Amino acid sequence: MVTSNAENLVADHDDNLEALMRQSLTGDQRAYATLLQATSRLLRPFLSKRLYSASEVDDLLQEILISVHKARHTYDGNRPYKPWLYAIAKFRLQDHLRAHYADQLRHAEDFDELEESLHEAVTEPVMSYESISGEVQKLPEKQATILRLMHEDGYTAKEVAAKTGMTESAVKVAAHRAYKVLRERLER
């Protein structure tokens, strides 16, 4: 099988990424394609370790390859290629993670709103704890215990937290989830 010079370069030595880039800068499309393929093989494990889903890895890898393409004039072929490449990869990864977490924050429930909703009655006012205690027992044990302590025994979320060894926030979140489940079941 006949292989191109560019493919031989990569197969022979890793160091030849520099040579491939030098050729690419002169407009050698085959060398450039080989370099970008080698680059994506290098980066995939690096990204996979840092991101959860394969689709995220693919998206970010594409973004990094485009960045390499845009910034290739800042590489002269005389210094190691990998530090240059990883500097770009880390920069794009940071950007991606920043955007990802900012997005998560935007979609996260505002805790103040959550607290307000906890004071609201999730069932009709005429509905007492006793009337739905059967449904409460069907909830997971932790949620059922929290509701029993809060609505049958009259403890506050803080006191329940102290009794169960959970944090106050965790108690409120668990109670909120239990209310949601109860509401859905009772509305059926």
Added chain:
Amino acid sequence: MSDIDDLVAQLAREAAPVQPAPHPLMLSLQWMGAAAIYLTVTLAVSGLRPNLPEHLHSPWFVAELVALLAVFIVTSISAALLAFPDLHQRRRLALAPVLFFAAFLLVMLYAWQADNPPAPLPVHSFECTVSITLMTLLPALWSFYSLRKYASTHPGLTGGIALLSAFSVGALWLRLHEANDSIAHVIEWHYLPMLAIGFIGLWLGRRLLKW
């Protein structure tokens, strides 16, 4: 064919010959040359301070000028290195301005101590900051315009350093133009605003040097 293969094929088709960017030292030399011309022209227009010859015998004045010039040179080199994704693999040199700012601070502290009895404060105050800022505009615009052609992976820091470099040109101009001997005034209205300028540069860099 996967998306990555498609993209690689597409990018390879677009791979025209590319002229590599100049070495960062060459780039910073270009900036320094342009700044030297700018400083010469502005001083020729505005005039040198009348007591400059006698002040050039004052060791602390000369030390201040040398330290400020060193800050300008080092920040120019650092900004040029920071314009490259990998800092041209000269990380220590890119972070050298920290040392030079510390040395500059030390020089100013000694100059302040040596200013005894203190020289009288000039009647003006913030006008000096405004003048330096106005003088800074052109070199700042030029350096940001130039930096946008590169690919900084530290856009905030690059912007901050580039703006400090431009501001030091303005500060040099005013020290050579204004007949003012009060170190307290110089520290307060010439050099302390550098801090704010650095933060503005950081903010501008994050916005203008995205790529």
